[in-house]
Amino acid sequence: MDKDKNFKNQFREAFGQIHAEDELRANTKDFLARQINKKKAHTFPILKTAAAAACLLVAVTAGGAWLYLTPSAYISIDINPSLELGVNRFDRIVSIEAFNSDGQELAEQLDIRYMDYSEAMEELLSEQTVEAYLENNAVMTVTVAGSDEEKTDQILENVETCTAGHSNISCHSGDMAEMHEAHSEGLSFGKYRAYLELKSLDPSVTPDDIRDLSMREIQDLIDSYSGDSTDTDNSSENGPDSENVHHHGHGRHAGEE
Incomplete structure (x- = not known):
């Protein structure tokens, strides 16, 4: 009897220990679950804030990149190479577009992308190909167009300073609408304005007639129609819109409306 009683007591004690361990495990699980939920509750707002900040950073970065890479003004450069430089609102060259094969080679x-436009102009003028053209009496026109008139005038003034040492470079300003017209004809802005001036003297002239001509050749045609030599008048009185034409040499390379 005593053995049976002792066995039953041992059995109850063992069972009680097992039950206690199960209860301890259950309580431990509940405790851990509560702690995890607390951490999640604190972490979720932090994650939401971090995600919102990341989205804002992406938006600001993307917006800033768009702002930086978008031209607000253009500098059209025409000799025989024809190309246009896009200038952003921070005065940096952000695009270079060629309008003929010589322009593409130039x-x-x-290596002027992201350079300040004044430095870019000096770099361009010192480039060997451009120097060779200018030394051989080529005519070079620089035409500035922009959406902001004050900014356009500022760029034009600085460009004039850069080109002041060259008597055969003329500088002009124009508007964006006319520049878009030039592009619709497949011409750079500067060459398009020369085309308009020639067309005013000979209405039969088409963009294709002058597309592959150098600015010197176009100017010679203009002079032949007007009866002037290329070495005569250095003034800008030859166009009705001459107040928008700034020049160091021939001031009649821009077609006027």
Whole structure:
């Protein structure tokens, strides 16, 4: 009897220990679950805030990149190479577009992207191909167009300073609408304005007639129609919109409306 009683007591004690361990495990699980939920509750707002901040950073970065890479003004450069430089609102060159094969070759030789436009102009003028053209009495026109008139005038003034040492470079300003017209004809802005001036003297002239001509050749045609030599008048009185034409040499390379 005593053995049976002792066995039953041992059995109850063992069972009680097992039950206690099960209860301890259950309580431990509940405790851990509560702690995890607390952490989640604290972590979720932090994650939401971090995600919102990340989205804002992406938006600001994307917006800033768009702002930086978008031209607000253009500098059209025409000799025989024809190309246009896009200038952003921070005065940096952000695009270079060639309008003929010579322009493409020149663009590939230049390393001026993201350079200040004044420095870019000096770099361009010192490029060997451009120097050779200017030394051989080529005519070069620089035409500035922009959406902001004050900014356009500022760029034009600085460009004039850069080109002041060259008597055969003329500088002009124009508007964006006319520049878009030039592009619709497949011409750079500067060459398009020369085309308009020639067309005013000979209405039969088409963009294709002058597309592959150098600015010197176009100017010679203009002079032949007007009866002037290329070495005569250095003034800007030859166009009705001459107040928008700034020049160091021939001031009649821009077609006027």
